[in-house]
Amino acid sequence: MINxxxxxxxxxxxxxxxLRERRDPENRVRTKAEGVFFPCPGCGKxxxxxxxxxxxxxxxxxxxxxxxGAYQRLEQILDSGSFKELDAGLCGGDPLDxxxxxxxxxxxxxxxxxxxxxxxxxxRIGGAGAVAGVMDSRFLMGSMGVAxxxxxxxxxxxxxxxxxxxxxFCASGGARMQxxxxxxxxxxxxxxxxxxxxxxxxxxxxxLTNPTTGGVTASFASLADITLAEPGxxxxxxxxxxxxxxxxxxxxxxxxxxxxxxxxGFLDAVVPRAQLRGELIRLLYLHGKGGARHGEAQRx
Numbered sequence: 263m264i265n266x267x268x269x270x271x272x273x274x275x276x277x278x279x280x281l282r283e284r285r286d287p288e289n290r291v292r293t294k295a296e297g298v299f300f301p302c303p304g305c306g307k308x309x310x311x312x313x314x315x316x317x318x319x320x321x322x323x324x325x326x327x328x329x330x331g332a333y334q335r336l337e338q339i340l341d342s343g344s345f346k347e348l349d350a351g352l353c354g355g356d357p358l359d360x361x362x363x364x365x366x367x368x369x370x371x372x373x374x375x376x377x378x379x380x381x382x383x384x385x386r387i388g389g390a391g392a393v394a395g396v397m398d399s400r401f402l403m404g405s406m407g408v409a410x411x412x413x414x415x416x417x418x419x420x421x422x423x424x425x426x427x428x429x430x431f432c433a434s435g436g437a438r439m440q441x442x443x444x445x446x447x448x449x450x451x452x453x454x455x456x457x458x459x460x461x462x463x464x465x466x467x468x469x470l471t472n473p474t475t476g477g478v479t480a481s482f483a484s485l486a487d488i489t490l491a492e493p494g495x496x497x498x499x500x501x502x503x504x505x506x507x508x509x510x511x512x513x514x515x516x517x518x519x520x521x522x523x524x525x526x527g528f529l530d531a532v533v534p535r536a537q538l539r540g541e542l543i544r545l546l547y548l549h550g551k552g553g554a555r556h557g558e559a560q561r562x
Contacts, residue, residue, distance in 0.1 A: 298310055299311075318330070332396040335431055344384075346385060350377065358441060360441075384426070388542075388543030392428070393426050393428050405436060405476075410438075411449075415452055435473065436479075437449070452482040453482055469492070472496050479499050491529050495520045
């Protein structure tokens with residue numbers, strides 16, 4: 263388990279290589295039989311493996327944003343050498359004795375290298391200390407079970423105790439049905455932890471990625487002081503097909519996508535992935551001006 267940061271560069275690169283090439287159903291390149299190029303899900307144009315990696319899993323032709331694993335996202339955002347994972351061993355169980363659930367969890371932990379659908383860490387972003395959490399859609403679509411809710415609540419509590427900004431990258435299909443009402447209870451728990459953090463004067467930035475839906479949208483993802491999103495992300499409670507079937511009407515073009523939500527005031531900005539770290543540095547710098555000079559941000 264990685265808990266000593268990016269200082270051991272060789273080990274970190276090896277882990278990223280394994281996750282990217284062997285253990286990542288969403289991000290891995292195709293096998294040799296399929297070649298080193300494969301079509302972009304957005305525009306259908308062929309993109310090389312190297313190009314996907316160099317562009318942070320963004321299509322160089324159309325700008326389509328593919329999913330990013332939690333550890334890869336943290337490497338993109340945090341300063342090198344500053345990563346300190348929080349609650350690395352915390353993982354969920356099977357509270358309802360749900361048929362087949364323990365085996366599914368075991369397989370996912372083996373194939374993704376994750377313990378749960380979120381990874382939380384302390385680190386620095388442009389020199390400013392922060393607590394960051396990243397949800398990973400490869401793990402049961404980033405669904406929020408007991409362990410996910412607990413890790414996010416603990417991250418908010420850590421940020422409150424240590425007076426650090428909180429940054430959460432959301433990607434979820436909603437509450438985890440295999441944990442029933444216990445999963446739904448995480449909505450209240452995460453919302454309470456985030457609200458206590460904000461009441462103590464903390465800055466909370468949410469970055470909504472594709473997709474962010476269900477109970478996650480209806481709880482902590484919608485409570486941020488500043489809400490950012492990646493281009494083209496699906497964001498909402500119920501999906502557009504469910505809404506259309508319920509109201510019996512055709513929805514507007516682009517409904518529930520980032521750009522539509524920005525136009526209607528739900529978001530503060532839509533930020534391409536390549537610009538996201540720079541935008542976070544700018545926000546943390548502006549926030550720090552209220553209590554500390556740039557370069558004097560609390561170290562972690």
